[in-house]
Amino acid sequence: MNKAYLGLGTNMGHREGYLRQACKTLQEHGKINISKISKVYETKAWGYTEQDDFLNICMEIETSLSSIELLEICHAIEEMLNRERTIKWGPRTIDVDILFFNNIISDDERLTLPHPRIKERAFVLIPLMDLNKELIINNKPISYYLSKLSKEERDEVKEVSVNI
Numbered sequence: 001m002n003k004a005y006l007g008l009g010t011n012m013g014h015r016e017g018y019l020r021q022a023c024k025t026l027q028e029h030g031k032i033n034i035s036k037i038s039k040v041y042e043t044k045a046w047g048y049t050e051q052d053d054f055l056n057i058c059m060e061i062e063t064s065l066s067s068i069e070l071l072e073i074c075h076a077i078e079e080m081l082n083r084e085r086t087i088k089w090g091p092r093t094i095d096v097d098i099l100f101f102n103n104i105i106s107d108d109e110r111l112t113l114p115h116p117r118i119k120e121r122a123f124v125l126i127p128l129m130d131l132n133k134e135l136i137i138n139n140k141p142i143s144y145y146l147s148k149l150s151k152e153e154r155d156e157v158k159e160v161s162v163n164i
């Protein structure tokens with residue numbers, strides 16, 4: 001069985017609803033089991049800042065799918081929930097990224113592993129820390145990268161009480 005970590009984000013419309021639908025679709029897939037789910041965080045937009053706040057979560061899954069098959073499922077969920085690609089890093093109903101897939105390291109443009117921007121993103125590092133503090137990128141634990149971010153960046157990620 002493969003172990004993977006996914007990052008989900010949404011900042012349009014009924015954000016909890018989109019997260020719930022994405023989780024339900026993943027859980028109902030016969031070849032995916034959600035083994036852990038992080039707390040829910042409300043986060044300031046990163047990268048392209050002129051947009052509404054996001055809700056972000058991460059999850060750990062077990063799956064018999066290959067990494068590319070899993071990527072196809074992530075894209076199918078984005079399509080089902082009407083994600084549109086207009087502005088780079090812009091508003092979206094849902095984004096489902098593969099953060100880690102086993103210990104695979106790949107610089108393939110279609111599927112880069114670990115996801116290339118985890119290290120800079122408090123909105124990913126903080127929920128990942130809920131799941132597994134031992135995750136490693138370039139021989140360093142994710143806590144190292146979180147400690148390198150400024151207090152301001154970390155403070156932009158706030159736990160909220162939302163049930164998914």
Ligand SMILES: Nc1ncnc2c1ncn2[C@@H]1O[C@H](COP(=O)(O)OP(=O)(O)OP(=O)(O)O)[C@@H](O)[C@H]1O
Nearest residue numbers: 089095096097098099109110111112113114115117
């Ligand atoms: N680990 C990965 N997880 C998801 N998509 C990936 C990954 N590595 C590469 N990609 C590719 O990145 C492309 C762009 O993805 P997407 O439009 O979701 O980017 P984004 O979420 O806006 O930005 P970012 O990639 O910085 O999170 C996808 O077509 C996908 O094939």
Ligand SMILES: Nc1nc2c(c(=O)[nH]1)N=C(CO)CN2
Nearest residue numbers: 009043044045046054089123
């Ligand atoms: N806070 C936050 N900012 C973002 C997010 C996101 O999920 N959360 N996703 C982006 C593109 O992947 C760009 N910026």
